[in-house]
Amino acid sequence: MKKPLDEEQLRVQAKALFDDSVEQLDAATLSRLNQDRQKALQEIQIAGPAVQWARWVPAGGLAAAAVVAVVVWQGAPVEHSAPAAGSATDFEILLSEDSLDMLEDLEFYSWMDAANLDSGSDVG
Amino acid sequence: MAKAREDWRMSACVGVFAVSCSGEQPKEVTTLQRERQLNQFLASVERRALRFAEIAVRDRDEALDLVQDAMIKLARKYASQPEEEWTPLFYRILQNGIRDWYRRQAVRNRVMVWFGRASEPEDDYDPVAQAPDPMGRTPDEQLEVRQAMRTLELAVADLPARQREAFMLRTFEGLDVAGTAVAMGCSEGSVKTHYSRAVHTLRDVLGDYWQ
Structure with a gap:
């Protein structure tokens, strides 16, 4: 008659059988396990920089929003008014009849300009 | 004087490089x-x-x-x-x-x-039955071990879930009571109870097969 199995005997025998079955895993299974391990390690590489980068997203967003707000608030009136004023002035000059006369008397104006210079130098 | 100033600049550059390296290297390592x-x-x-x-x-x-x-x-x-x-x-x-x-x-x-x-x-x-024996045992020996393992697997698989977890973690993985409690998400007292019941059941079931 067999003796009853005691706890230690059960533990040792069960562990030995389990270890034996682990050792007998085939190459295809070991290869799959290796691939799965590499995938898992890639997760840690991806998670690291992404988490660090994500930490700065709120601060970066706030800074960008502040820069945009300042540019819109200060830059917008200058950009819209200056070209409008300049183009209107050019338009008036082109339409005025005096400007056409001035083009006809270019020599006179160049002489007067030279005379002014001379008189300016005399004064100086 | 000029050479001294140049030497000072170079040493400052080396110092900055060393500081930058020493600042990044530990994190990378x-x-x-x-x-x-x-x-x-x-x-x-x-x-x-x-x-x-x-x-x-x-x-x-x-x-x-x-x-x-x-x-x-x-x-x-x-x-x-x-x-x-x-x-x-x-x-x-x-x-x-x-x-x-x-x-x-x-x-x-x-x-x-x-x-x-x-x-x-x-x-x-029986996945193990398909694998060649790396220990060079005879087919009869392999068959005996496989049958024993199969009997054990079936007996363990038939245990209630918590008993099975406690037995496998303690016996197969060698975790202590505290580690098993963490792995199972329960108290150490529960681990002892589940493990004890599992061993009692397995002794009854496997006693007829194992010496």
């Missing part, structure tokens, strides 16, 4: 070390984890998926934890995966019963 440690840990535990899951779910492909999920979750969430905590954490993740698998199976079986096609685990499943 730490990350690489952590990755290497995790690789070693997973390599040391993956085979046993596979057999662990395989005995529980009795399907190698399902067991491989469960182990893969456990490895990814450990790497993603707990890689920064102290290394000595990885073993119970890993087996806790794996246990949770196995429990979820059983829940899904239960739901699936209920649906199949509704449609008149309930599925049961195949009792003739």
Whole structure:
């Protein structure tokens, strides 16, 4: 008659059988396990920089929003008014009849300009 | 004077380089070390984890998926934890995966019963039987060991879930009571109770087969 199995005997025998079955895993299974391990390690590489980068997203967003707000608030009136004023002035000059006369008397104006210079130098 | 100023500039540049290197290098080394440690840990535990899951779910492909999920979750969430905590954490993740698998199976079986096609685990499943023996044993010896392992697997698989978890973690993985409690997510007293009941049942079942 067999003796009853005691706890230690059960533990040792069960562990030995389990270890034996682990050792007998085939190459295809070991290869799959290796691939799965590499995938898992890639997760840690991806998670690291992404988490660090994500930490700065709120601060970066706030800074960008502040820069945009300042540019819109200060830059917008200058950009819209200056070209409008300049183009209107050019338009008036082109339409005025005096400007056409001035083009006809270019020599006179160049002489007067030279005379002014001379008189300016005399004064100086 | 000018040469002295140039020498001072050079030394300042070297100093800045050294500071920048010393500022970045430890962090990089730490990350690489952590990755290497995790690789070693997973390599040391993956085979046993596979057999662990395989005995529980009795399907190698399902067991491989469960182990893969456990490895990814450990790497993603707990890689920064102290290394000595990885073993119970890993087996806790794996246990949770196995429990979820059983829940899904239960739901699936209920649906199949509704449609008149309930599925049961195949009792003739024996993945080890297909592998060649690396220890050079005779076919009779191999057969004896396989039959013993198969008997053990069936007996362990028939245990209630918590008893099975306690027995496998304590006996197969060699975790102590505290580590098993962490892995099972219960108290140490519960671990002792479940383990004791499992051993009692297995002694009765396997006593007729084992000397």
